[in-house]
Amino acid sequence: MPNSILIKGGSIHGATAQDVLMEDGLITKIAPSLEGQFDSVIEAQGHVLLPGFVDLHTHLREPGRENSETIATGSLAAARGGYVAVSAMANTLPVADTAAIVEQVSAIGKKVGLVDVFPVGAVTKGLEGHELADLGSMAHSQAHVRMFSDDGNCVSDPLLMRRALEYVKQFNGVIAQHAQDPRLTEDSQMNEGAIASTLGLKGWPAVAEESIIARDILLANMVGSKLHICHVTTKGGVEIIRWAKAQGMKVTAEVTPHHLLLTDESAQSYDPIYKVNPPLRTQEDVLALRAALVDGTIDIVGTDHAPHPVESKECEWQNAAFGMVGLETAFPILFTTLISTGLMSWDRAAQVMSQNPAAIAGYASHGQKIEVGAPAHITVVDPKGVLVVDRAQLASKSKNTPFHGMEFQGTVVATVFNGRLTHKVGN
Amino acid sequence: MKHLLSINDIDKEFALTILDTAAEMARVSEGPVKKLPTLRGKTVVNLFAEDSTRTRISFEAAAKRLSADVINFTAKGSSISKGESLKDTAQTLQALGADAVIIRHPASGAAHRLAQGKWMNGTVINAGDGTHEHPSQALLDAYTIRKHLRGGKGDLTGLHIAIVGDILHSRVARSNVLLLNKLGASVTLVAPPTLLPHQVEAWPVKVSYNFNAVLPTVDAVIMLRIQQERMSDLYFPSQREYSTLFGIDAERLAMTKQGSILMHPGPMNRGLEISAEAADSPQSVVVEQVANGVSIRMAILYLFIAGSQESVNA
Numbered sequence: 001m002p003n004s005i006l007i008k009g010g011s012i013h014g015a016t017a018q019d020v021l022m023e024d025g026l027i028t029k030i031a032p033s034l035e036g037q038f039d040s041v042i043e044a045q046g047h048v049l050l051p052g053f054v055d056l057h058t059h060l061r062e063p064g065r066e067n068s069e070t071i072a073t074g075s076l077a078a079a080r081g082g083y084v085a086v087s088a089m090a091n092t093l094p095v096a097d098t099a100a101i102v103e104q105v106s107a108i109g110k111k112v113g114l115v116d117v118f119p120v121g122a123v124t125k126g127l128e129g130h131e132l133a134d135l136g137s138m139a140h141s142q143a144h145v146r147m148f149s150d151d152g153n154c155v156s157d158p159l160l161m162r163r164a165l166e167y168v169k170q171f172n173g174v175i176a177q178h179a180q181d182p183r184l185t186e187d188s189q190m191n192e193g194a195i196a197s198t199l200g201l202k203g204w205p206a207v208a209e210e211s212i213i214a215r216d217i218l219l220a221n222m223v224g225s226k227l228h229i230c231h232v233t234t235k236g237g238v239e240i241i242r243w244a245k246a247q248g249m250k251v252t253a254e255v256t257p258h259h260l261l262l263t264d265e266s267a268q269s270y271d272p273i274y275k276v277n278p279p280l281r282t283q284e285d286v287l288a289l290r291a292a293l294v295d296g297t298i299d300i301v302g303t304d305h306a307p308h309p310v311e312s313k314e315c316e317w318q319n320a321a322f323g324m325v326g327l328e329t330a331f332p333i334l335f336t337t338l339i340s341t342g343l344m345s346w347d348r349a350a351q352v353m354s355q356n357p358a359a360i361a362g363y364a365s366h367g368q369k370i371e372v373g374a375p376a377h378i379t380v381v382d383p384k385g386v387l388v389v390d391r392a393q394l395a396s397k398s399k400n401t402p403f404h405g406m407e408f409q410g411t412v413v414a415t416v417f418n419g420r421l422t423h424k425v426g427n
Numbered sequence: 428m429k430h431l432l433s434i435n436d437i438d439k440e441f442a443l444t445i446l447d448t449a450a451e452m453a454r455v456s457e458g459p460v461k462k463l464p465t466l467r468g469k470t471v472v473n474l475f476a477e478d479s480t481r482t483r484i485s486f487e488a489a490a491k492r493l494s495a496d497v498i499n500f501t502a503k504g505s506s507i508s509k510g511e512s513l514k515d516t517a518q519t520l521q522a523l524g525a526d527a528v529i530i531r532h533p534a535s536g537a538a539h540r541l542a543q544g545k546w547m548n549g550t551v552i553n554a555g556d557g558t559h560e561h562p563s564q565a566l567l568d569a570y571t572i573r574k575h576l577r578g579g580k581g582d583l584t585g586l587h588i589a590i591v592g593d594i595l596h597s598r599v600a601r602s603n604v605l606l607l608n609k610l611g612a613s614v615t616l617v618a619p620p621t622l623l624p625h626q627v628e629a630w631p632v633k634v635s636y637n638f639n640a641v642l643p644t645v646d647a648v649i650m651l652r653i654q655q656e657r658m659s660d661l662y663f664p665s666q667r668e669y670s671t672l673f674g675i676d677a678e679r680l681a682m683t684k685q686g687s688i689l690m691h692p693g694p695m696n697r698g699l700e701i702s703a704e705a706a707d708s709p710q711s712v713v714v715e716q717v718a719n720g721v722s723i724r725m726a727i728l729y730l731f732i733a734g735s736q737e738s739v740n741a
Contacts, residue, residue, distance in 0.1 A: 197624030200535035200559030200598060205625075270536030271543075314514050316534035318557070 003039050003419055010044030010380055012370045014346035022376035025419035030372055040421055042414050044380050048346060051354040052084030052377030054366050057230060057302030064093025069307035069397045075114035077396040079422035081327040082379035082412035085366050086115050090122040091152040097122035097133035099141035106143035114422045121145040123164045123175060127153045139171040146362045149176035151230055154212060156182050161216060165225035174226035177216050184208035189318055191264040191279045204279045206234040213237050217244045217251050228360055229253040231304050233278045235288035242297040252360050254302035255289050257326055257333040272313050272320030273402045294344050299356045303330050307398030325396045329403050332387045335410025376419035385411030430542040430551040431731055433560045434605035442609055446570050448726035450579055465733050466495035469526040475501045476532045481693055481717060482554050486529045489724035517546035525549045527732045535559035550731050558596045564692050565602035567723040569610055571716050572647050575688050584611030589641050591617040591673060592651030592700055595624050599692045604632055615641050621662040638673055642682040650675055650691045653700045666699055676702035680710060688712045
């Protein structure tokens with residue numbers, strides 16, 4: 001089906017305004033002014049064009065937890081947030097630890113068709129941390145899984161982690177580690193520090209994260225495999241990764257939007273909307289994470305979009321579920337905290353939101369430069385746009401956002417996925 | 428002032444008002460008719476989602492002496508044990524017309540969740556939430572200290588109080604640290620490092636690992652109950668070692684100043700953190716603490732429920 005979209009007057013990565021024409025899934029013309037008849041025209045004067053966003057950390061909950069999110073509702077939330085690709089984490093019911101499950105998730109994603117849904121395979125059977133999952137079968141399946149993670153759980157057994165890193169080398173896979181020493185975090189509720197001590201909530205020490213980061217960087221470099229650190233939250237973790245990269249060691253790292261903005265002070269309300277794994281840390285950590293994302297120590301923004309039904313949050317803190325939704329607020333938070341303040345360039349924003357995640361996970365059609373011949377995945381953002389978050393307006397099936405009522409600058413006005421408009425403000 | 432969730436909810440002046448009011452309530456309790464009509468027609472719910480004997484009966488006695496209708500809602504055999512959520516319990520209490528809910532709960536912050544006002548709008552009194560706070564216990568401790576060491580008047584300026592034991596898991600310690608400081612006393616926490624909260628240096632206290640060194644300077648010692656399961660959680664090597672280093676016995680009691688008092692919020696583990704000899708010594712005011720608890724809770728109910736008519740109805 002022929003389809004043409006013209007984005008008029010937008011600025012690629014903040015450069016001089018151009019018109020960008022996309023036909024049949026590809027970018028076909030870029031010029032100062034293009035005229036003609038097109039199926040859709042997006043007026044983008046004053047707006048910025050970025051390569052379509054890619055999320056490496058998305059909980060879509062299907063199969064098994066469709067009361068929280070489905071691949072369809074999660075895909076719509078992703079499109080609204082400017083995403084053209086998401087990585088569906090493996091902690092579903094059943095766990096995505098076999099070819100059958102990842103193929104099912106991939107197939108449903110294709111049928112929904114709003115974003116590319118790349119399943120993440122479990123590292124261990126049932127996420128239990130005892131035996132390797134069917135890594136090869138998942139890699140060679142129709143879903144072509146390349147990223148593996150027990151996210152939600154840490155692959156804490158050092159020997160098992162070593163074996164997983166070694167094994168995925170045969171298909172150029174990457175292990176995405178949820179760095180959390182389980183013994184140091186039994187029943188932990190929030191960042192261990194002065195606030196947890198006052199609130200009487202069991203502390204979650206930074207070292208529980210940092211010790212696993214350090215161990216796994218050493219393991220990955222010993223066996224020559226690819227390691228990605230999910231959701232780094234501490235200044236100490238940042239410093240370990242910075243040190244490793246300075247030694248020439250290979251590792252990639254991710255930060256979530258919420259860890260770029262919120263701190264453990266929010267727990268003072270005892271409102272579990274702020275309860276998340278890993279926990280919100282201190283302002284010092286927030287500033288270290290922002291600096292690391294700018295200077296390249298941290299490679300990407302990953303949402304850790306974690307939908308939960310109302311009843312999982314409408315309770316006592318210690319009985320509440322960990323997690324918050326994030327797809328629809330990721331870019332506004334990045335813009336407000338880093339881009340609008342001049343700390344991050346548009347080129348760097350394109351890297352952390354699209355190019356780097358695509359490269360880490362090997363999503364070949366994604367993260368390409370906006371140029372003629374490239375796949376038509378483009379996110380249009382309005383630097384002057386203002387978002388007042390209203391949880392009722394979220395496309396996600398779950399409304400567990402900690403940002404309700406908060407105002408952000410920088411909005412996603414349109415998303416083009418494979419040459420099709422999947423989101424446009426006003427629609 | 429609608430709720431009592433934390434000692435942070437009251438200022439020094441109001442804390443002293445509570446202590447003064449408790450003294451008046453004590454006089455009532457000593458009189459021939461132990462009852463006041465103050466809360467007649469008010470419904471007070473004792474919501475105890477965690478086992479408790481003395482706090483529950485203390486609040487119950489206090490509410491009854493003020494002529495309130497008291498409903499006891501305890502974990503065992505109630506809808507809470509059947510998995511009912513705090514929200515549904517709160518909405519049930521609201522529907523029953525509870526004017527105040529006294530809540531004891533194993534989750535830190537449970538009282539705050541009730542008091543946010545979305546599920547029910549009565550007054551919430553925190554009777555101990557997880558390892559967070561236990562404000563009425565701190566108030567009765569301050570009352571007891573003031574009665575013995577300050578003649579029942581004024582604040583506690585110049586007094587030195589030691590709180591000894593499992594500070595990390597103690598809601599009594601958290602409330603006591605806040606209140607004793609507010610009232611001008613200085614506080615030393617005595618515990619093994621494993622049973623002190625992370626970044627305790629941010630608290631307005633001194634910390635000591637040496638009980639013997641602290642004893643000669645203190646006016647009151649508050650011993651905390653040590654839970655049996657702490658040993659299996661690796662907090663200390665053995666009960667014997669804990670008793671030796673951090674327990675109080677007659678020998679240690681003899682090291683304190685003349686006139687100093689020994690306190691314990693109960694229930695005591697005789698032979699673990701406190702020896703029978705110490706517990707039953709003339710310096711021990713443990714039994715009196717229980718009696719003072721009723722007076723303090725009468726004062727709290729009086730000041731928070733009778734004293735804030737409009738906010739309760741709001």
